[in-house]
Amino acid sequence: MSVVETPRARYRQVAEELRNAIKRGEYQPGEMLPSQPELARKYGLNQTSINRAIALLRAEGLVRVEHGRGAFVQLVPTVKRTRRVPRPGGNGSSFADEMRKAGLDPRTELVSLRTDPAPVGVAERLGLDEGGPVVVRERHMFASERPVQLAISYIPLTVAGSEDIAVPDVGPTGLYKRLAERGYVVTRFVEEIESRRAHPNEAGFLGLTDAQQVLEVARVVFAGEQPxxxxxxxxxAQQWRLSYEWNAEGAGLT
Incomplete structure (x- = not known):
C-alpha cells in the first residue's frame, strides 16, 4: 500500500501522483485508470477522497469520466501559438500554420456569417456607437478532428462593405488582403489575454467541464489609427502555450 504523506490534503497528493504518472506515460491516452476501490486500497484512503482526486484531474482536462466505467486518460496535444513583435510580413502565422507545426491536421468550419448590432464591448474596441452594425464571423477550429479553438470576429459594416468580405473563408490573411483592397491596410495588432472559466457553449464544443479554464485572446486590428x-x-487553457517575442531595441526597456 502506498503511503500518502501529510499535512497537505491527501486527495491532492493522490491527484499529483496520478498526474505525474500520466505525464510520464505510465497511463496512455484512452487507457483507463485503476478503479476507485483499487486506488482507495493503494493509498489507504476512502473512495470520497479518491473521487475528489479524480475530479481534480477531470477539471484539468487530463481524464474524462464515463459513469459506470471509470476514468480514462485524455489525449491533450499541446499547441504553441507564436506571436512576434514586430511581425515579419505583417500578419503573423495562421491557425493552419500553427497546427501543421504541431504535427496536426487543421480544419476550420464557418459556423455563422451575419450582420448584427455591435455588443457594448465590441463597440468600445471598434470605436463605434453601441448597436452600430458589424459583420460577425463565427468559426470552429479543429486539429486532427479534435475541437481546439473558437473564434468570433467583428468588422464594422462601414469597413467591410458587406458580408461578402468574409466569403470564402480563407483565414485572416485573405481577409486582410480584401480589407487592403477596400483601402484599409492592416498596420497594427493589440491583444489582451484573460484566463477564465469556460462558458457553457464553449465547454460543450471544446469538451470541457464547467470548472475548466479557457484562455480568451481578444485582438483589435488597426489600419493606421482606425480599428x-x-x-x-x-x-x-491546458492545451495551448502562448509565446511572444520582440526585439529589445526601441522597446523602452531600462
Missing amino acids: VETVVNVFP
Missing part, C-alpha cells in the same frame, strides 16, 4: 476588426479567440 477595422476585433477578434475573440477561445482556447482550452
Whole structure:
C-alpha cells in the first residue's frame, strides 16, 4: 500500500501522483485508470477522497469520466501559438500554420456569417456607437478532428462593405488582403489575454467541464489609427502555450 504523506490534503497528493504518472506515460491516452476501490486500497484512503482526486484531474482536462466505467486518460496535444513583435510580413502565422507545426491536421468550419448590432464591448474596441452594425464571423477550429479553438470576429459594416468580405473563408490573411483592397491596410495588432472559466457553449464544443479554464485572446486590428476588426479567440487553457517575442531595441526597456 502506498503511503500518502501529510499535512497537505491527501486527495491532492493522490491527484499529483496520478498526474505525474500520466505525464510520464505510465497511463496512455484512452487507457483507463485503476478503479476507485483499487486506488482507495493503494493509498489507504476512502473512495470520497479518491473521487475528489479524480475530479481534480477531470477539471484539468487530463481524464474524462464515463459513469459506470471509470476514468480514462485524455489525449491533450499541446499547441504553441507564436506571436512576434514586430511581425515579419505583417500578419503573423495562421491557425493552419500553427497546427501543421504541431504535427496536426487543421480544419476550420464557418459556423455563422451575419450582420448584427455591435455588443457594448465590441463597440468600445471598434470605436463605434453601441448597436452600430458589424459583420460577425463565427468559426470552429479543429486539429486532427479534435475541437481546439473558437473564434468570433467583428468588422464594422462601414469597413467591410458587406458580408461578402468574409466569403470564402480563407483565414485572416485573405481577409486582410480584401480589407487592403477596400483601402484599409492592416498596420497594427493589440491583444489582451484573460484566463477564465469556460462558458457553457464553449465547454460543450471544446469538451470541457464547467470548472475548466479557457484562455480568451481578444485582438483589435488597426489600419493606421482606425480599428477595422476585433477578434475573440477561445482556447482550452491546458492545451495551448502562448509565446511572444520582440526585439529589445526601441522597446523602452531600462
